[in-house]
Ligand SMILES: [Ca+2]
């Protein structure tokens with residue numbers, strides 16, 4: 001389990017902002033008893049994967065990247081942590097799939113770009129994931145506290161749906177599509193792509209129930225076939241504020257909003273969640289799925305300099 005830090009609070013922490021040439025003194029005396037200040041021994045990278053619950057997808061269970069013995073959530077988290085430590089991608093699968101990570105210290109809101117989430121997007125191949133942040137408000141070291149979505153360019157778009165759910169149904173035979181139904185009354189499939197990913201099922205092996213439901217914010221998909229013959233699919237970039245999006249991978253704690261969409265003032269955070277934001281597929285390429293390769297506290301790098 002995650003080590004709980006009992007570090008005496010420093011009266012003030014000096015931040016030297018990387019790239020903007022100013023010194024910022026953060027008075028952390030009002031951060032509360034569960035704030036965990038970084039030390040010289042702290043790592044800027046995620047120290048634990050608290051939960052890894054992907055939606056079904058072509059990379060889930062693929063023997064090219066997955067061992068064959070992941071039958072529990074703990075084993076899935078351990079595998080995901082190894083992948084992130086090696087800067088290798090962890091796919092969140094189709095809509096709603098998510099990962100939760102923690103750090104060995106609290107990430108301070110420095111008023112700029114506080115942390116980075118690395119993905120594998122490039123222009124024309126963006127697969128946005130919504131980013132959520134949380135404080136360990138009850139001090140138990142677990143990510144069981146209130147989540148706050150970080151707003152992005154499409155948060156208040158008329159096309160964006162909050163509290164959108166998709167239920168995925170476990171296939172009964174190897175090689176089958178994964179069926180889904182959503183909270184809007186639509187149905188569809190995560191297609192089995194026999195030419196590319198031949199594992200028996202794209203449904204996570206460690207989810208033992210016959211169906212599971214994932215809920216979150218859905219963005220409108222703008223993917224299209226640019227060739228006219230189905231061969232060249234484009235997933236356009238989103239302006240800002242999403243993981244696995246070619247337009248940037250830096251995030252501000254100051255973009256946190258509550259369930260009503262109102263800004264929330266968080267002095268620091270302890271956990272980050274990323275969740276696939278699209279329910280869409282691109283022909284032979286299959287479902288769109290957010291990937292993450294690493295989480296980095298950018299404010300701590302600043303502190304260490
Ligand atoms: Ca907690």
Ligand SMILES: [Ca+2]
Pocket residue numbers: 091127288289290291
């Ligand atoms: Ca993907």
Ligand SMILES: [Ca+2]
Pocket residue numbers: 119120121125126127244289290291
């Ligand atoms: Ca991707």
